[in-house]
Amino acid sequence: MMLAGLIFATDDADDRVGTLAATLPFGGLTLIEFQARLLIGAGVSQLLVVVTRLTPELLGAIARIGRRGASVDVVRTAVEAADKLHPLARVLVLADGLVTTGDVLSLLTEEGGDALLTVSDLEAAPGFERVGAETAWAGVARLDAKRVAEVAAMPKDYDFQSTLLRVAAQGEAAHVRLPAALSGGAHGIERDSRALAARGTIMLAVLVSKPVVWADRYILAPLARLALPPLMARTVHSMAVAASGIVLGLAAVAAIFFDRAAPGIALAILAILVFTIGAALSWLRDEEPLAAFQRNAIPGMAALAALLLGHVTSTSDDTATGWTLGIAAVVAAALAERAAGPGAKRRWWGSPVAYLLIMLPLSIAGMPLIALAAAGAYATTTLAAAIEGLRDRP
Template sequence: MSTIDRGCVLPFAAVISASATVSQDHGDHDDGALRATLIYAGQTLVEYQARQAAEAGAGHISIHVSAISAALSRSVDRLTADGINVSLVRSAAELRQTIPPDSDILLIGDGIIAAQSWYAEIARRAAPVLLVVNDRVTEPEFERIDAQHRWAGLARLNFRHMMDTLDTLDVLADWDFQSTLLRHAVQTDPARVIVNDEALFKGEIILVGSQTTADAAERHSLTTGSIPASGFGWVEQYLFVPLVDWAIPALLRRQVPPVPLRTGAFALSATGLVIASFGLTWPALLFFILGLVVDTVAVGMAKSARRREQSGWRDLICPVLALLGLILLGMHGQVNQVSGLFTGLYLAASITIVELSVRTGKALHMRAWMICSLGTALILLLLFRFAGMLDLGFAVTTLFALASVAMIVLARPVADNPQTGIPTKDIHSL
């Protein structure tokens, strides 16, 4: 079995070092506080690290601390509430009891912020392995392991080596957990995964020493990626994405949890449905749009903070309420002169097909202007309503939705022609 394959099969636990204090030379108001309790992505830094480890596949997470504080206890409570198996340990003996037998160990350095791709890279390799950076391009805060490399804050150790090291710590009078464990790991001649210079300059590995550094890292890392770059309508791409990228860092810095936001999004959409039942078009459309925006922000916040947000049917609440609202709006007023009682139903059915294609990834190859998403339909109807042509707006938007369905079907990659062996062209090559 290859090294990578064996690393994928073996279970592993995680150990996070969380005893270092904020450096006294940073001039922050947080001097003396633990690095682990600095705020990052709307939570403590150690909580974010634990969520990354769980996402990488860690079955149990031990946080090694010198003393248990209220902030650390609250972090553990939140992690436990999200279904993450985590515990605080203060000694080698306690740590020995929490590590599952025969499990590799993912060691996470104190104050390290690493891109999730590096967690995945270390997690899929067999122990022992260290993530390192070249000594010539990095800051002195990273711990040097030899003349060429410094430790980048992630390592995978085998169970036997971890137990032997803990036995050694039992007989030492004065020791630093992270440094001692790292030095014992280096003596086993582990494999090394080198963080390239480009990734380092992009901020994929950061050692946080103050709240100022954590804030800077958050602004750099959490401003993009909340919504995929393709596969959505032009309203989502050009209106929702900028709003989301602006709102998420601001809300996370204030430690606003995503759950109340999502509840508010449901309430906005439900209010829009009630208003639509009375035939009040533009207020209902505005509430539906606001509901979609707030729901998108909440989902983006959960993703950025790596929270295990409940999904499934909850993802459909705002869209379903908006689609029901379109059906109700289509049954009122002059719209019935266009296509009768089922005007709203025709539009809602067409949008449903488009939304299902988007949510299942079948529209990833489509350009934004080709997709009549739910947000796009609501904006179009609102514009037609302000122009006094709502009946025409329903007709145009329905045709747009049907055209989107056709383009999604025609543009989907098709297997090679069995007779000629020539790949069928997609819509972009026509």
């Protein structure tokens, strides 16, 4: 299926005269860049941006979108859009000012006919257009290119977005309900800069709330959500957050090396928390290399803590037990991560922060070898469950 994207960028911001809502800042990007990023991530290879006027901010945003590898065309009318679209393309349509998540967009990226993402009229956020007596359009649609051609055949003074929506509704497009839990409150239409900034904070909270594993979901994610609003309000630079994680990680390594296992593991957990927050901030601000570094630093920090604890213990006891337990725990944890595919993890499974949380109380009690053995046993149990899961797959 060939996918094209259609983004509307025609309405002005509510609180900034002469500024298009699509060019309002969102994280470290403009809103339209964030929308384009979601569409490209969904597999869109051609983007059409519907405009009524071109501003310097919009031109700059479109130029930056073009560097992502997808072709970008600016159109003013349905006629121009119909001329640009491949006749066999399926078109993902995003409403003007829409904020959403990749998970929501994935509801309409599957094969199928025309479809509208909808909510009940009672749940409709401001800006959602009604498409039925008790139904409102939630700002995302999957349409055949011929629907755009049908709008192109109508009088030019019709509003493109609203007319396209009516054509789709009259063509009996399927209604796909938006599950409230899927968006986490991040989905909506915003044309006010302050409301959009608040929506960005909600988006970050959604990003750090995704983990399934208990330690990440119930300990790491709540702490991250508490820290994110002040960081966003003060516009703390992503690099500063990453640097803080590195400093905490180095402090953890130093503490473990100098035989202070409990403080070192506690600092390693804090470093992972900071890297989790930093990865979410960097992702929202389109700093993917920095986000990837911090995502990789999370398991790296846990592995380094375990290996170093094993080394210090073995050196102190003049045996190879610590090295053996540390290496075994890291290998089992790495294999478990490798075996657990996306969406396959269970709530009780291990994760980098879970292994450190298991080790912390035992280290406080002065039993580093037992701490490593417990983490290794937990990782091995997780690995066994992951392998069984692979065997059960068709």
